Amino acid sequence: MSTTLFRTIQPNHFTLLTTALLRTRTKTSRHISVRCQTSTTTQQPRTSAPKNHGSNKLDEILKDYEAVIGIETHVQLSTSTKAFCSCPNSYGSHPNTSICPVCMGLPGALPVLSSKVVDFGVRLGLALNCSLSLKSKFDRKQYFYPDLPKGYQISQFDVPIASGGYVDVDIPLEFGGGHRRFGITRVHMEEDAGKLLHSDAGDYSQAMIVDLNRAGVPLLEIVSEPDMRSGVEAAEYGSEMQRIVRYLGVSNGNMQEGSLRCDVNISIRPIGQAEFGTKVEIKNLNAFSAMSRAIDYEITRQALLYNQGQADKIVTETRLWDEGAQKTVTMRKKEGLADYRYFPEPDLPEVILTQEYVDSIRASLPELPEAKRRRYEAMGLGIQDVLFLANDVSVAEYFDEVIGKGADVKSAANWLMSDIAAYLKNEELSISDVKLTPHELAELIAAIKDETISGKIGKQILFELLAKGGTVQGMIKEKDLITDPVEIEKMIMKVISESPKQLEQYRSGKTKLQGFFAGQVMKMSKGKANPALLNKILLEKLNAKE
Amino acid sequence: MATRALLAVVTASPPRMIQIKASTFSSSLKFQRHITTIGRCFSSDTNPSVLQPPDVSRLAETARISLTPSEIEECGAKIRQVIDWFGQLQQVDVSSVEPAIRAEMEGGNLREDAPETFENRESIRASIPRFDEVYLKVPKVLNKE
Numbered sequence: 082m083s084t085t086l087f088r089t090i091q092p093n094h095f096t097l098l099t100t101a102l103l104r105t106r107t108k109t110s111r112h113i114s115v116r117c118q119t120s121t122t123t124q125q126p127r128t129s130a131p132k133n134h135g136s137n138k139l140d141e142i143l144k145d146y147e148a149v150i151g152i153e154t155h156v157q158l159s160t161s162t163k164a165f166c167s168c169p170n171s172y173g174s175h176p177n178t179s180i181c182p183v184c185m186g187l188p189g190a191l192p193v194l195s196s197k198v199v200d201f202g203v204r205l206g207l208a209l210n211c212s213l214s215l216k217s218k219f220d221r222k223q224y225f226y227p228d229l230p231k232g233y234q235i236s237q238f239d240v241p242i243a244s245g246g247y248v249d250v251d252i253p254l255e256f257g258g259g260h261r262r263f264g265i266t267r268v269h270m271e272e273d274a275g276k277l278l279h280s281d282a283g284d285y286s287q288a289m290i291v292d293l294n295r296a297g298v299p300l301l302e303i304v305s306e307p308d309m310r311s312g313v314e315a316a317e318y319g320s321e322m323q324r325i326v327r328y329l330g331v332s333n334g335n336m337q338e339g340s341l342r343c344d345v346n347i348s349i350r351p352i353g354q355a356e357f358g359t360k361v362e363i364k365n366l367n368a369f370s371a372m373s374r375a376i377d378y379e380i381t382r383q384a385l386l387y388n389q390g391q392a393d394k395i396v397t398e399t400r401l402w403d404e405g406a407q408k409t410v411t412m413r414k415k416e417g418l419a420d421y422r423y424f425p426e427p428d429l430p431e432v433i434l435t436q437e438y439v440d441s442i443r444a445s446l447p448e449l450p451e452a453k454r455r456r457y458e459a460m461g462l463g464i465q466d467v468l469f470l471a472n473d474v475s476v477a478e479y480f481d482e483v484i485g486k487g488a489d490v491k492s493a494a495n496w497l498m499s500d501i502a503a504y505l506k507n508e509e510l511s512i513s514d515v516k517l518t519p520h521e522l523a524e525l526i527a528a529i530k531d532e533t534i535s536g537k538i539g540k541q542i543l544f545e546l547l548a549k550g551g552t553v554q555g556m557i558k559e560k561d562l563i564t565d566p567v568e569i570e571k572m573i574m575k576v577i578s579e580s581p582k583q584l585e586q587y588r589s590g591k592t593k594l595q596g597f598f599a600g601q602v603m604k605m606s607k608g609k610a611n612p613a614l615l616n617k618i619l620l621e622k623l624n625a626k627e
Numbered sequence: 628m629a630t631r632a633l634l635a636v637v638t639a640s641p642p643r644m645i646q647i648k649a650s651t652f653s654s655s656l657k658f659q660r661h662i663t664t665i666g667r668c669f670s671s672d673t674n675p676s677v678l679q680p681p682d683v684s685r686l687a688e689t690a691r692i693s694l695t696p697s698e699i700e701e702c703g704a705k706i707r708q709v710i711d712w713f714g715q716l717q718q719v720d721v722s723s724v725e726p727a728i729r730a731e732m733e734g735g736n737l738r739e740d741a742p743e744t745f746e747n748r749e750s751i752r753a754s755i756p757r758f759d760e761v762y763l764k765v766p767k768v769l770n771k772e
Contacts, residue, residue, distance in 0.1 A: 160740050161740050161741065161742045162738075162740050162741065162742045162743075166745075167738065167741065167742055167743035167745075168742070168743075168744070168745065169742040169744065170742070175761065176761040176762055177752065177761060177762065177763065178748065179744075180745065180748055180751055180752075181745030181748070181751075182745070182751070185751055187751070193736065193737070193738045194736075194737055194738065195737065195738050195739075195740050196737035196738065196739065196740065197740035199737065216728060217728075218728045218729050225691055227763075227765035227766075240728055277765075278762070280759055280762075280764070288759065288764050288765065288766065288767060289764075289765050289766075289767050290759045290762035290763065290764055290765070291762060291763040291764075291765055292761075292762055292763075293763065420689060422689065425728070425729060430729060430736060431728055431729035
């Protein structure tokens with residue numbers, strides 16, 4: 082159903098993408114830099130801009146072929162303990178210290194599920210519009226690997242906690258814009274394996290080293306329907322997962338630390354063909370921009386094989402994204418479905434949810450990114466503003482507080498997206514670090530609006546409040562702003578007497594020159610004159626001897 | 628994991644689950660592994676009443692254990708017995724019974740999310756054969772799936 086929908090949208094979408102690649106370069110760097118902080122999606126045009134040939138080639142390919150993309154997302158949960166034991170779950174602890182008989186799989190040790198994992202699973206399931214299984218169970222997925230002490234992973238196989246949902250995303254304007262809905266097959270609870278690393282020293286080729294602190298850390302795996310059709314759509318899906326887990330507070334969603342890991346399944350097929358092509362899995366994607374580029378690379382690679390009559394060389398395998406070489410390479414070939422010999426975990430009871438419990442969690446869900454975007458849109462903000470503000474949950478919360486204080490919506494958005502965002506980027510801070518409270522930003526916007534202060538002074542006050550905190554009223558006092566009408570009048574008279582030519586022009590109808598006089602007075606007052614008073618008195622004086 | 632493949636297994640799962648639950652009765656860990664592997668063989672079989680003889684060599688390989696030819700022969704007969712027993716179980720008509728996903732247990736055995744450091748970590752570490760400073764040292768993995 083969605084397949085046909087996307088096929089009709091797609092050619093248009095990619096033409097737009099190419100133009101966007103060219104267009105983005107002329108854009109102000111403000112927008113790009115700002116979005117990069119939390120979502121790397123918009124980095125894509127910058128990195129691939131020199132390779133415009135590549136995307137032209139992609140355009141050509143997509144006239145004949147359609148890519149089918151599904152994504153598995155592993156979300157590491159921000160619980161205090163591991164999934165089935167009380168070992169601390171803390172990233173960056175001294176290696177191999179957060180271990181106990183349960184997560185090491187010692188004989189006789191029994192797992193006990195943390196209630197927080199269930200809580201997070203229900204939260205995410207509901208946020209992804211899934212149906213929840215009031216009864217679900219755990220299974221053992223068996224394989225041998227040095228990062229897996231027990232010899233099996235506790236996961237959910239045939240009865241996951243949540244299934245059959247969807248997620249709505251907005252494609253950024255620079256990639257053609259538009260709204261998409263992607264299906265969610267399932268969400269299930271499982272545990273992470275340890276971390277396997279290459280040894281730096283000595284016999285590099287012979288040994289690997291393991292840190293088992295991560296073994297047993299809780300994960301939620303989100304499996305999408307194969308609904309994505311391009312690298313851009315896949316990257317946007319990934320970004321939305323990141324936003325959702327951060328909005329929900331179930332994970333920090335950090336890709337570099339591996340708290341959010343996306344594996345991409347991709348196949349291509351000639352347009353019009355009903356069956357799927359051979360599916361390839363891509364791993365090692367640690368940024369959404371890499372995801373987008375890896376997919377574009379893989380589409381090109383597979384199409385080339387098709388065109389050369391070598392479609393049989395596309396085999397079921399796992400490929401790794403090589404960031405340095407900007408290509409995918411074979412990691413391992415799969416022989417059919419791996420033989421994991423799943424069976425129900427005998428050491429854990431079924432997970433039973435009551436309807437009351439589910440309802441109480443549903444009632445406690447925060448406003449989610451999609452709802453926020455639609456609300457901001459309804460407030461009259463443009464889609465660029467909407468996407469920026471809703472992208473980062475702490476920015477969105479800050480913005481909501483500012484407008485909650487009655488601040489003008491568009492002004493609040495502008496301040497956040499321009500000067501405040503630039504400040505945050507320069508200082509490498511996040512919005513929660515700044516000393517400017519939402520209340521004071523609202524005050525500042527109001528003071529500029531009622532012309533208590535000029536925009537220029539407003540900006541100065543903004544940067545001082547960002548860095549040092551304080552109140553707008555305090556800053557106005559401190560700045561020694563001139564609000565005495567007599568003093569302002571004196572300056573106005575001086576400026577008028579020094580500019581007889583302009584006065585004459587003004588009085589003969591060139592009223593635009595009012596700006597010139599106001600500027601001169603402002604300059605004389607070193608920007609400290611109250612602009613409302615200034616303009617009021619200036620008009621009186623200019624029009625006085627008419 | 629492949630959704631389609633998953634669905635295929637899911638549709639075949641109710642009889643499989645009944646068989647596997649029985650595996651928890653087994654006292655031998657090693658044996659348990661064998662049974663579950665066989666359980667999977669059943670589930671992919673379109674006619675569950677026809678049970679295939681065990682391929683003991685393959686089972687041993689998936690469990691990463693080495694068996695001598697005489698052990699294979701000995702195990703083969705024992706596993707065969709168990710399979711036959713499952714064959715009997717499968718003849719029971721359960722069409723009117725709602726599948727239980729797990730045995731009934733008292734609810735509420737969840738744990739608070741309060742961290743606790745296991746005190747005797749040293750004895751766990753002491754049993755690890757090789758270290759590279761703070762990391763466990765393992766042979767480079769030759770993938771065998």
